[in-house]
Amino acid sequence: MTDADLVQGGYQVPGPQTTNLADILERVLDKGIVIAGDIKIDLLDIELLTIRLRLFVASVDTAKKAGIDWWETDPALSSHAARNALQDENRELRERLEALESQMDELPAGQEAVARH
């Protein structure tokens, strides 16, 4: 099912035109009639989570316009940030390896021979 199917199906989704993510989260996460489910999902930290998210979801577009994107690099808020840290380390290690290899090439022939033995 894609959005295209949905449009072709002619469904009219009612609701506010301004579907701000913060507005949706504070209803979908915090409200609704709570019924015990079979699968225990620990959303105990939801209070904390929404408070943290709210710092930026309320205005993510404005912040992006202003060039603020700290939530994308905060590991607590984004798993992308964790991946980035790994990529950074990888790049740094590759650079150091290249530097070492080029130093090896610059060694005089004799010393290189010694180094090889």
Next chain:
Amino acid sequence: MTESGADPSDGNAIYVFAVCGAPARVAVAGLPGVAADAAVRTLPFAELTAVVQTVRAADFADEAWQARLSDTRELERYARAHHHVVTAAAAACPTVPLPLATLYHDEERARLTLTGEAGRFRAALARVAEHSEWGVKVYAAERPAQDARRPAAEGSTTQRPPAVPADNRTRPAPGAGLAYLDRKRGMQARREQRQEEALRMAETVDAEFQKVAAAARRLRPHGPDPAGEHGVQVLNATYLVAERRSGELETLTRMLQATTGARIELSGPWVPYSFVGEV
């Protein structure tokens, strides 16, 4: 997830979005829902109708949700998908939304639990019938127009104390400390005054909307905007309003904006998420 005796072999679970009042077919079959493998469908129980979807249990286990909760894009995807199904169902019949992530091992388990809660669903449906939810956010003006009457303390600083001789530079001019304290006190007083005005304004707006509403709830105010464009949010409230009265809200918003000078954001109509739980 086999502790309740469900058949673990198929690895599926039932995700419940909402419960509708009418036993009639709810047109939700074309919606994407929260999973790609199975269509959103209806599950009749106790003369009510649940809107459900079969999902892979592993994708909806606690660990999967913990990862999702720390990834804004993923969380947004699921929240919007859930909201989408709820609003589509509500367009077809009176609907009580469930929060994100209510899951059962299989259809039988879902039907059993939901049937046990039928009384609560009926009460909630009766409460919100022919009503919608409307959000109201009030932002204080960024910096209210500076008072024409400046505090006396600031005026006094214009009368400079006599110039201090060069060899005496470290000693403060007489009266400078007092003037500083007066200035500080003046700033503090103005800040408190602004806060009180903003809160009073929020109460005024809330009281006016309550006159039109059947019920009201306060939500947590949103944090400050990094770009500082919106001003400080002093009220984040939501109201249950009869459909026949919803036309009055736009006018009321405009009127209150004019009289208070605050920026007021009206959002709606929402499926009454905030008014289906027992409070």
